[in-house]
Amino acid sequence: MLKADTILFQAGSLQFRSRHLLVIAILVIAFTTAFILRSFPAKYGFYLHEYDPYFNYRATKYILDNGLDAYWRWHDNMSWYPEGRDVPKTSQSGLHLSSAFLYQVLGGGQSLLNFLIVLPVVIGSLTVIIVFALVRTIAGTTAGLFSALLFSLSPIVIQRGDLGWFKSEPFGLFFGLLAIYLLLSAIKNNEIRYAIPKAVMGGLLLGFGNASWGGVQYFSIPLALFFISLAFFKRDTQISVYVAVAFTLFTVISVVAFPRPGISFLFSFPGIALIGGTIFYVNAYFLKRLSSQIKENRNILFLLIAFFAIALSIVASGLLYSNPRYINAVNPFSSSPSSSAQALLASVAEHSVPTLVDYLTNYSVLLMFAGFGAFMAFKRLNAQSVFALILSLSSVYVSGGFVRLLVYASIGIIILASIGLHEMTRSILKDRISLDVTAIRRTKPDVVTDYRNNRKIISVVSVVIIIFILCIPLMYPRNANWLTLADDPPPIIADGRGIPSQSNDWIDALNWISNNTPTNSVIASWWDYGYWIQTLGNRTTLADNANYRIVRTVTLAKMLMDQEETGITIARKLGADYILTYVEAERFDGPNGTSYYSFGYGGDESKMLGMIRIGGFEENKFLERDKFTATPLLWNTSLLGKLIPLSPEGYAIFKNGQLANFSKQYYPGSIALYSKQVKYLDNNITKIEQPLSLVYSSDSFKNSNDTMMTAVLIYRINHDYKFQ
Numbered sequence: 001m002l003k004a005d006t007i008l009f010q011a012g013s014l015q016f017r018s019r020h021l022l023v024i025a026i027l028v029i030a031f032t033t034a035f036i037l038r039s040f041p042a043k044y045g046f047y048l049h050e051y052d053p054y055f056n057y058r059a060t061k062y063i064l065d066n067g068l069d070a071y072w073r074w075h076d077n078m079s080w081y082p083e084g085r086d087v088p089k090t091s092q093s094g095l096h097l098s099s100a101f102l103y104q105v106l107g108g109g110q111s112l113l114n115f116l117i118v119l120p121v122v123i124g125s126l127t128v129i130i131v132f133a134l135v136r137t138i139a140g141t142t143a144g145l146f147s148a149l150l151f152s153l154s155p156i157v158i159q160r161g162d163l164g165w166f167k168s169e170p171f172g173l174f175f176g177l178l179a180i181y182l183l184l185s186a187i188k189n190n191e192i193r194y195a196i197p198k199a200v201m202g203g204l205l206l207g208f209g210n211a212s213w214g215g216v217q218y219f220s221i222p223l224a225l226f227f228i229s230l231a232f233f234k235r236d237t238q239i240s241v242y243v244a245v246a247f248t249l250f251t252v253i254s255v256v257a258f259p260r261p262g263i264s265f266l267f268s269f270p271g272i273a274l275i276g277g278t279i280f281y282v283n284a285y286f287l288k289r290l291s292s293q294i295k296e297n298r299n300i301l302f303l304l305i306a307f308f309a310i311a312l313s314i315v316a317s318g319l320l321y322s323n324p325r326y327i328n329a330v331n332p333f334s335s336s337p338s339s340s341a342q343a344l345l346a347s348v349a350e351h352s353v354p355t356l357v358d359y360l361t362n363y364s365v366l367l368m369f370a371g372f373g374a375f376m377a378f379k380r381l382n383a384q385s386v387f388a389l390i391l392s393l394s395s396v397y398v399s400g401g402f403v404r405l406l407v408y409a410s411i412g413i414i415i416l417a418s419i420g421l422h423e424m425t426r427s428i429l430k431d432r433i434s435l436d437v438t439a440i441r442r443t444k445p446d447v448v449t450d451y452r453n454n455r456k457i458i459s460v461v462s463v464v465i466i467i468f469i470l471c472i473p474l475m476y477p478r479n480a481n482w483l484t485l486a487d488d489p490p491p492i493i494a495d496g497r498g499i500p501s502q503s504n505d506w507i508d509a510l511n512w513i514s515n516n517t518p519t520n521s522v523i524a525s526w527w528d529y530g531y532w533i534q535t536l537g538n539r540t541t542l543a544d545n546a547n548y549r550i551v552r553t554v555t556l557a558k559m560l561m562d563q564e565e566t567g568i569t570i571a572r573k574l575g576a577d578y579i580l581t582y583v584e585a586e587r588f589d590g591p592n593g594t595s596y597y598s599f600g601y602g603g604d605e606s607k608m609l610g611m612i613r614i615g616g617f618e619e620n621k622f623l624e625r626d627k628f629t630a631t632p633l634l635w636n637t638s639l640l641g642k643l644i645p646l647s648p649e650g651y652a653i654f655k656n657g658q659l660a661n662f663s664k665q666y667y668p669g670s671i672a673l674y675s676k677q678v679k680y681l682d683n684n685i686t687k688i689e690q691p692l693s694l695v696y697s698s699d700s701f702k703n704s705n706d707t708m709m710t711a712v713l714i715y716r717i718n719h720d721y722k723f724q
Helices: 002-038 040-044 052-066 068-072 093-106 112-139 141-153 155-159 168-188 192-212 214-233 237-256 262-267 269-290 293-317 339-346 356-363 366-380 383-399 403-440 445-475 505-516 527-535 550-561 564-573 608-615 632-637 639-643
Strands: 522-524 578-589 595-599 646-655 658-663 671-676 692-697 708-717
Touching (some): 002 040, 052 093, 093 168, 141 155, 155 356, 155 403, 168 192, 168 237, 237 269, 356 403, 366 383, 505 692, 632 646
Antiparallel strands (some): 578 708, 595 671
């Protein structure tokens, strides 16, 4: 008997180790997949991706060069000249601090730039493990493994955490999801000596996450709703109450330790929600202890109604501080921003409202599995499934605000889809086992054998079908599947269509600025290029991608869209020495060897509508009915029309790539054609007195044979010029 027990124990131990090895193997596959997909842009070279990473690189370098004390006192005079910028109060300090620390520990002698280019890939891939642990806590190991694989393949998550994406999202998601995992793990724990340390660490991490990415504030909303729901679903409440209090307390301590969001978090929509939800849970706990079991739920319901009435009154009053780019998507009572602020928000591509196509493209078949997962979570309705529903449904709701917030929807849909996939596979295997037991009771061995074989075939076929369905979005549609969406070249070497340019126009222009302009020069441009000019051009700018001074952005819009004399006068008053503009246009051959250009979709020519709205001008005076083609008034009067070195020649219709119709007058559906024309020549060459002179133009503008022109042009301001 002892020998038999030993054999059974050894067999069970072997099976246990095999399961763990399988889990580890799948996690390694998920991590590797995430790392490879996030590294796709490496084929274009090692660059920081987008705009904000250049400022974050500069801020991290400032810490390493000058020390932490200098960073906390850093007033950046190269930004938003002449007022400057208080960096710790207006940026993601948590991101800068953690990156500087990691470089000191793991840098290994490589350059800071290369380290920060790779760091988002590593952090994003490690988040796969965090997602596994989180979903495993909610719905078991199988669901956790599904979530790890799906998270590693999610196109939205990859696009906001790929090679060079040294921005807030990878760090914010890592810290935020790890904090939530620790909280749920603490609530499930039956021993307070383990639960409280987890809650404390989770709170500190959530606070640090808020200092790393403003979007982490969103997580406070579902957590608050979860604490409220625990009063109804958690029977053994004593440990969970201690956990909720410790988590919230240390979240607040961690948040207020940083200048941003700092003390304002306590008066913000997410701060009030998190603290209020915790207070409700504590009150409900004591109410339960004082009430009879019959009156318990009724009294808690009255308490809930009172809390929501107070909360709605506070929110509707408009007295709360909220991050307009994130929390206003949650808060339906938030006051509408000014028309200029709305226009500025709408001018940013990532702030556009997502469409049904966006959801279908990015989530595809996951929506089906997520729907089934939501049904099973409703059916189970325990504390963990309630949290999954709260987090997932609220994240999908929030993502409707603008495209950038689809990263929230990705988390919610992945959690529900993982639950759905887990329940499907479990039901298949469970059904097979239970029916096998029934079959074994039959007296005919051949029937038992046939039945077992049939059930095995059905199970295998079912699993293969599920795997096949999950693989569909990896390959289809051909040009918008999950793999192609991960192929995203850095904007500094690509045009507005996401196609790498034939020349390094931006890199060469920024090098020219650094080497050929006085060190105290101030560069005026549209805000998009501010971080590039500061970091790579090493020059002062009037505005940048932080966009926290709307008045300055409005002034720049007026400078570019108003009349030439007014625009140049504004630039002079702001202290600018140079004006930079960027134009994209596609060249094609016209009749008699002439070259024509049509506007692209990534330069200042594509931002005119936003500039007009932000500056408060009338759209129909400057743009045709398509809201893209400039009218003669824009070309003849505005400063931007004179900065762009193109002149309208006519309007055309193309069929099968060939010119089919040409007219001197605009008509709907036609494309404007332009020829090259520099309005402000270089004074040093022409000796002609002008208010501006073109001192630099990039290679694709000078080379008439390039198909795509991605031209960076720099004009020097003549401060001595007097208008007539």
